[in-house]
Amino acid sequence: MAAQRRPVTFLRPARALGGLAAVCQSAIHAAERTGNAAQVAQQLARLGIIHGQQRRYQDATSCLERSLAICREVGDRPTEGQVLNDLGNVYRLQGRYQEAIGYFQQSLPLRREVGDRHGVGKVLINLGDAYLRQGRYRMALGCYQQDLAICREFGDARGEGITLQNFGNLHQAQGRYRAAFGYHKQALAICRRVGDRCEEARALWGLGRAIAAMDGPDVARSYWTAALAILEGLGAPQAEEIRIVLTDHLAQVAEI
DSSP states (O other): OOOOOOOOOOOOOOTTHHHHHHHHHHHHHHHHHHTOHHHHHHHHHHHHHHHHHTTOHHHHHHHHHHHHHHHHHHTOHHHHHHHHHHHHHHHHHTTOHHHHHHHHHHHHHHHHHTTOHHHHHHHHHHHHHHHHHTTOHHHHHHHHHHHHHHHHHHTOHHHHHHHHHHHHHHHHHTTOHHHHHHHHHHHHHHHHHHTOHHHHHHHHHHHHHHHHHHHOHHHHHHHHHHHHHHHHHHTOTTHHHHHHHHHHHHHHHHHO
16 A cells, blocks of 8 residues: 555646735725725735735735624625635645634535525535545545535536545545545546646546555556646646655655
């Protein structure tokens, strides 16, 4: 059986993030000048998401907490629910899963309260991932099942592909490698159909992990190198992290 390694975090390509952050900063200043508190909260939330994608977690938390305080002050329940989910994601990306779960559990009833079914699905997929990282597999499964139903209800093919990958990760964590491979294969087909290159790379990485566990890292080489090529082409922030893990895997093969 392949050795367990820390999970690789897949983030969106970073090329335009600096420019987007500058746009958000300008929008925040403009909203502050006009006294539009709701707009300030929304732009702070967007900036917080960008900082999270840049792995500037302290800055992300600061922006999102400021946004959350304004949302509660002006009674903006829909944005409050979104910001709580975003705060949970920042903690999840840092491996602080119990804190993340606390935010997701606050977000979920708010998204339901305002009738945001698609938002409910987003929280469920994040909550399921946090449960998975803690080894709470039954709780993760319940979240993924609910999210998959919502994705199919809305015809959200991209969301369905992401959820299928999380099913694959769940089976991988439980040693059900053939089932994991099957879910990642389904996800790969969807990601290619909708043209989501970042999620395509994630699916290829998952396929490689499943194959490596069954047949050894050398057999997984083609999947991992294909994933790395996509991420490098996108300028994704995790490409270097994956290159290190890939080199480690292949070095083990060379020693056998």
